[in-house]
Amino acid sequence: NAGVMQNPRHLVRRRGQEARLRCSPMKGHSHVYWYRQLPEEGLKFMVYLQKENIIDESGMPKERFSAEFPKEGPSILRIQQVVRGDSAAYFCASSPDYPTNEKLFFGSGTQLSVL
Amino acid sequence: AQSVTQLDSHVSVSEGTPVLLRCNYSSSYSPSLFWYVQHPNKGLQLLLKYTSAATLVKGINGFEAEFKKSETSFHLTKPSAHMSDAAEYFCVVSDGQAAGNKLTFGGGTRVLVKP
Numbered sequence: 001n002a003g004v005m006q007n008p009r010h011l012v013r014r015r016g017q018e019a020r021l022r023c024s025p026m027k028g029h030s031h032v033y034w035y036r037q038l039p040e041e042g043l044k045f046m047v048y049l050q051k052e053n054i055i056d057e058s059g060m061p062k063e064r065f066s067a068e069f070p071k072e073g074p075s076i077l078r079i080q081q082v083v084r085g086d087s088a089a090y091f092c093a094s095s096p097d098y099p100t101n102e103k104l105f106f107g108s109g110t111q112l113s114v115l
Numbered sequence: 116a117q118s119v120t121q122l123d124s125h126v127s128v129s130e131g132t133p134v135l136l137r138c139n140y141s142s143s144y145s146p147s148l149f150w151y152v153q154h155p156n157k158g159l160q161l162l163l164k165y166t167s168a169a170t171l172v173k174g175i176n177g178f179e180a181e182f183k184k185s186e187t188s189f190h191l192t193k194p195s196a197h198m199s200d201a202a203e204y205f206c207v208v209s210d211g212q213a214a215g216n217k218l219t220f221g222g223g224t225r226v227l228v229k230p
Contacts (some may be wrong), residue, residue, distance in 0.1 A: 035218075
């Protein structure tokens with residue numbers, strides 16, 4: 001059973017471009033969480049999704065950021081018109097059911113660099 | 116609201132000597148507490164968790180942590196450091212009341228192990 005898969009591992013974008021980060025949860029997991037880690041800081045919650053539904057997006061910036069978890073395929077975190085401040089490591093986690101912290105598995109992250 | 120403070124951003128120890136990573140938390144509810152480790156270019160790995168059972172929690176790789184409610188602390192210790200322990204460590208709290216597994220991370224402690 002493969003772990004949580006994130007791609008790409010590294011993503012470089014110029015200011016104003018779009019960034020799309022993908023997360024494939026572990027097999028059988030229907031809950032996905034996105035966290036952002038700014039340099040020298042801990043991870044901060046962004047959004048929690050179940051299949052086709054956004055459950056909690058209280059950590060998402062109000063503009064330019066969106067997330068989806070379609071019925072088929074990976075979860076996507078989309079950042080439009082990126083700025084230098086978006087440079088960070090973005091981690092995805094998945095769990096098989098709600099709400100158990102004990103079964104939360106993290107991916108290796110996507111490092112976004114905005115030039 | 117919940118928060119986590121890791122009192123040391125960097126800790127340097129010699130191989131074979133004890134490791135102590137300090138963590139204080141605040142939470143409105145009875146919290147669940149975790150320690151995660153992040154090796155370079157890797158995802159987060161759960162070391163141990165406290166969920167209102169025994170206050171002394173044993174984890175993987177010889178780590179343990181003690182929950183002290185009166186001090187609102189959850190310090191991580193290991194009797195004898197190994198070179199492979201060099202990594203970043205995160206103390207994490209979840210009050211279990213929020214939708215899903217919304218975790219609050221501390222700022223991290225980077226551990227350096229000297230030979």
